[in-house]
Amino acid sequence: xxxxxxxxxxxxLHIEGTLEPELAFALAARNGVPLPFADTExxxxxxxxxxxxxxxxxxxxxxAVLRTEQDFADLADAYLERAAAQGVxxxxxxxxxxxxxxRGVPFGTVVEGLGRALxxxxxxxxxxxxxxxxxLRDQSxxxxxxxxxxxxxxxxxxxxxxxxxxxxxxxxxxxxxxxAAAAELGLRRVAHAGEEGPPxxxxxxxxxLGVERIDHGLRAMEDPELVARLVRERVPLTxxxxxxVRLRAVDTLADHPLRAMMDAGLLVTVNSDDPAYFGGYVGDxxxxxxxxxxxxxxxxxxxxxxxxxxxxxxxxxxxxxxxxAEVAAHPRDPRA
Ligand code: HPA
Ligand SMILES: [Zn+2]
Numbered sequence: 409x410x411x412x413x414x415x416x417x418x419x420x421l422h423i424e425g426t427l428e429p430e431l432a433f434a435l436a437a438r439n440g441v442p443l444p445f446a447d448t449e450x451x452x453x454x455x456x457x458x459x460x461x462x463x464x465x466x467x468x469x470x471x472a473v474l475r476t477e478q479d480f481a482d483l484a485d486a487y488l489e490r491a492a493a494q495g496v497x498x499x500x501x502x503x504x505x506x507x508x509x510x511r512g513v514p515f516g517t518v519v520e521g522l523g524r525a526l527x528x529x530x531x532x533x534x535x536x537x538x539x540x541x542x543x544l545r546d547q548s549x550x551x552x553x554x555x556x557x558x559x560x561x562x563x564x565x566x567x568x569x570x571x572x573x574x575x576x577x578x579x580x581x582x583x584x585x586x587x588a589a590a591a592e593l594g595l596r597r598v599a600h601a602g603e604e605g606p607p608x609x610x611x612x613x614x615x616x617l618g619v620e621r622i623d624h625g626l627r628a629m630e631d632p633e634l635v636a637r638l639v640r641e642r643v644p645l646t647x648x649x650x651x652x653v654r655l656r657a658v659d660t661l662a663d664h665p666l667r668a669m670m671d672a673g674l675l676v677t678v679n680s681d682d683p684a685y686f687g688g689y690v691g692d693x694x695x696x697x698x699x700x701x702x703x704x705x706x707x708x709x710x711x712x713x714x715x716x717x718x719x720x721x722x723x724x725x726x727x728x729x730x731x732x733a734e735v736a737a738h739p740r741d742p743r744a
Pocket of ligand 2: 572
């Protein structure tokens with residue numbers, strides 16, 4: 409008998425990156441949107457990325473099939489079902505509103521569709537949720553500010569803001585004003601930094617944007633002083649091992665610094681980033697690193713605890729305590 413999946417929170421997940429080829433083709437048919445691929449097999453064959461940008465090009469192109477509130481609800485519900493099957497009890501979900509509004513899909517269509525699926529997730533899948541709106545860092549600061557304005561009527565659905573898309577050449581400081589405005593509105597703050605960009609971007613995200621978690625943060629390891637600070641301040645890092653291999657931030661999974669980061673005392677978590685594109689959901693990421701980096705059951709349990717500690721659950725500490733108790737009570741594998 410297989411053991412039940414280890415309970416965990418997923419904190420770094422782009423909902424548009426959960427668009428599986430089968431759903432992409434179903435939505436393309438439903439909406440009459442042509443796709444430049446003959447079938448799912450041909451589409452999957454395109455998932456051979458050289459770097460972040462080569463992935464982003466396909467990621468944005470495929471979003472063309474997402475048009476209606478129902479499309480966004482279906483996308484999120486499909487993710488939540490898969491995530492629940494891999495032990496996810498709490499999911500903090502990113503979305504990229506500018507990628508949709510730029511092609512004529514209203515902000516409200518996106519957020520109401522996603523919001524509908526997320527609010528039903530506890531009952532349908534046993535997963536609690538938060539929604540985090542990301543600004544595209546390769547767009548202008550003005551566009552980010554306009555997006556925050558569009559979000560105002562929907563803030564009851566949005567917990568925080570993030571920063572994603574092409575990193576190099578777009579330092580966090582470019583978004584100082586919109587992050588300050590988001591903080592004024594009571595929104596939590598995170599940012600991608602140190603995926604392809606230098607350690608300086610991690611420092612800037614903390615000092616200029618006031619972020620509470622760093623998404624990726626891999627390249628922080630090049631800067632021992634920064635590592636010491638991240639340890640001292642217990643800044644969570646949301647790592648995505650399979651993503652890092654697919655986008656060539658690391659050569660192979662065996663070269664991934666996850667274990668070194670744990671050993672350095674960093675508060676790291678394991679996440680899936682864009683699971684439809686990178687070969688696995690969060691449980692698959694756990695299995696892969698456990699096998700290749702030799703993480704035993706207690707180390708995996710520590711990663712699961714970290715995920716609940718790093719979650720934005722300050723408004724529901726009872727729930728956080730319940731999830732941590734589930735991790736503690738998770739049955740030990742008698743073979744381990
Ligand atoms: O891995 C990523 N990095 C930056 N931006 C992104 N947008 C979706 N996935 C990613
Ligand atoms: Zn990401």
